Amino acid sequence: DVKVTQSSRYLVKRTGEKVFLECVQDMDHENMFWYRQDPGLGLRLIYFSYDVKMKEKGDIPEGYSVSREKKERFSLILESASTNQTSMYLCASSWPGYSGNTIYFGEGSWLTVV
Amino acid sequence: QQQVKQSPQSLIVQKGGISIINCAYENTAFDYFPWYQQFPGKGPALLIAIRPDVSEKKEGRFTISFNKSAKQFSLHIMDSQPGDSATYFCAARGVQGAQKLVFGQGTRLTINP
Secondary structure (H helix, E strand, O other): OOOEEEEEOOOEEEOOOOOOEEEEEOOOOEEEEEEEEEEEOEEEEEEEEEEEEEEEEEEOOOOOEEEHHHEEOOOOOOOOOOOOOOOOEEEEOOOHHHOOOOOOOOOOOEEEEO | OOOOEOOOOOOEEEOOOOOOEEEEEEOOOEEEEEEEEOOOOOOOOOEEEEEOOOOOEEEOOOEEEEEOOOOOEEEEOOOOHHHHHHEEEEEEOOOOOOOOOOOOOOEEEEEEE
């Protein structure tokens, strides 16, 4: 089974703190994604990466950055956390190309910024 | 700008009934339409998916109906069971670029026993 692991399930951070959300996948997938899930808004793409050290902005990249130094690991960084970044963050991965239709999600990281 | 619009936001169905969730999209370049199911405390998991060259796909009690001309697709859950209670997301993917999915707003489905 594909496993996408988000190491931190629940975090409480203060406004202005730097926050790291870590994600590891064990299926050698090229593609990795960070989504944000909010009630009534569905899942919105923050950043994605299709190879090591490669990244592209999604629909809501403002206030976030990412790092992919190794193929299996994709980190989301909040440089200076703000209360409007309180949300659930979902990491996902997939194979490239049309054979990679299935995107596999982790269980989510609940972030509260106070 | 929501490229995929999903309705209703919440739905309550009696056990044994049919649950229907609808989605509409605007981008004609979308070529793949999956549905994801999410239980509380879990990440979304792929439930069923369809390509626009077919009008219907059925897997067990779950059916996707696809209307390319209307740019709409829907999920039907036959003989709905309490274990189907979850949040459902429709999504769409374009033909270009990486495997990015655009998601609908989600529907919280409750099946009453």
